Amino acid sequence: MSESLERRLERLELLYEVGIALSAEDDKDRLVERILLEAKKLCNADGGTLYLRTEDDQLRFAIMRTDSLGIALGGTTGKPIEFAPLPMFAKSGAPNEHNIATCAALRKESFNIPDAYDATGFDFSGTKRFDDEAGYRSQSFLTIPMVNHQDRVIGVLQLLNAKDPETGAVVPFREEEQRIVEALASQAAVALDNQLLLEGQKALLEAFIQMIAAAIDSKSPYTGAHCERVPVLTLMLAQAAVAADEGPFAEFTLTEEEWYELKIAAWLHDCGKVTTPVHVMDKATKLETIFDRIEMVKTRFEVLKRDAKIRMLEAQLEGDEEAKARFQREIAALDEDREFLVHANVGSEFLSDEAKERIHAIGARQYVEGKLKRALLDEDEIENLCISRGTLTEEERLIINGHMVQTIQMLEALPFPRNLRRVPEYAGGHHEKMDAKGYPRGMHAGDMSVPARIMAIADVFEALTAQDRPYKKGKTLSESMRILSFMKRDNHLDPELLDLFVRSGVYKDYAEKYLPDSLIDEVDEESILTTQPKAFEDLEEGLRARRKRTFLPEYEPLRRSVMGETRDGDEPDMPEQIREAAKSA
Structure with missing residues (x-):
């Protein structure tokens, strides 16, 4: 067999192997590098460059190699x-x-230049300047366009200085070498085009997801930039877990695809909030709906004062000398009751049973409106004013917490590809607790993945330290970490991950980047690390299995499809307030 034929067979075999390898490569940088290196190998070229076409019709240098000069850039x-x-x-x-x-x-045309110094028609002045500076001579050039299936040039492959395999002398690229590199460029264009398409789809997906997150954050000032910062914190803690070389996370690792999956899940962790009614999400006082109904209550007190004044004047006309004193005492009592209701409406303090009794007594008073006697407070107003903590009724709290039901429902309805199948689980578990007392599933810690538990810590810490919420000031670093310590003790958060959060210094790194200096203070790390979780009973195995696939009974009425229908097509048995809020959403 002649040497020439043997060399041809070697090249064909190499071209075949390269084609298979290119189709299997899923990283663009590695792909462009392999295209150039294999092309150099086919022609025994000293150097080469691969250009990628940009959206504004420029050829960007993606990778450069010149072996004899030790140049290796890009890729x-x-x-x-x-x-x-x-x-x-x-x-x-x-x-x-x-x-x-x-x-x-x-021109979508290949050019084979034997010697650039003798060539006409092209400007090689830049090449010659480089040669002068580097002490090099760029002689033979093989320049081949890379054309995709839509007949669009997506890049250019350029090889430099073919070498004789025996003497090492620079020689022109032979026609046979040109044909085989053109075949390689054709295969490479298909593989590269696929990568660029996938990269474009990923960029579009991420932009769309971030747009949804930004819309949620801008929907209400009460969420601030929560959806934007939780992914940052999640990835920081995940990186600390991957970097751990001892302890419970020594074997924990994430592939490149798993990192991407976690990133997408973190951006989508609160996507269900798009369905939460704004008047519930933004309920700053107990009587707030579209407006704060305390103003209506104040108006009723003014009616009572007016009627008291009328009674005083009528009594004075009849010669009652005590009428004015009684009026003043009644006005003082009305002012006191009104201010009591105004204070109770804020919901900043725990409401005692005595205070609730007083609200009922005040509400029972009557005033006249349109010649009709009405109770000073209706049943709904009394119920709201008697909320023990905060501003939300139990029904409204379920609606707020129900954003997790909607998050899971929405994400499970999406046809995620195989590498993103765990997004619903990661995003839907950040309100679950170690002792199975979280929501909306009440899952046991052992049934939650490490990424989901990481996101739970990120979600709480961001909310505690955020300064962009109108209803509260951001807590100091020490206050926030002390609260996390309590949550560790009470089995709300993974104790091992929280210890890693402390030991790795992730909380400090985040604080230095996102918190003002006024909130960064000394943290008692030892106290957090020595806090021990309380003992709790494991769930029965059958119940644990059911909770993986269902919601807690109080959240089942909120199990609605993304089209606004119940899963089984029937109207669920749910409180009227939840039904109306769900409809308005």
């Missing part, structure tokens, strides 16, 4: 290429055919 090296991209068109709009790479792209 997987991490070393940037400082050269400016090559414009395919002049500012006037005229095609730039002076540069051989842009000309190849514009």
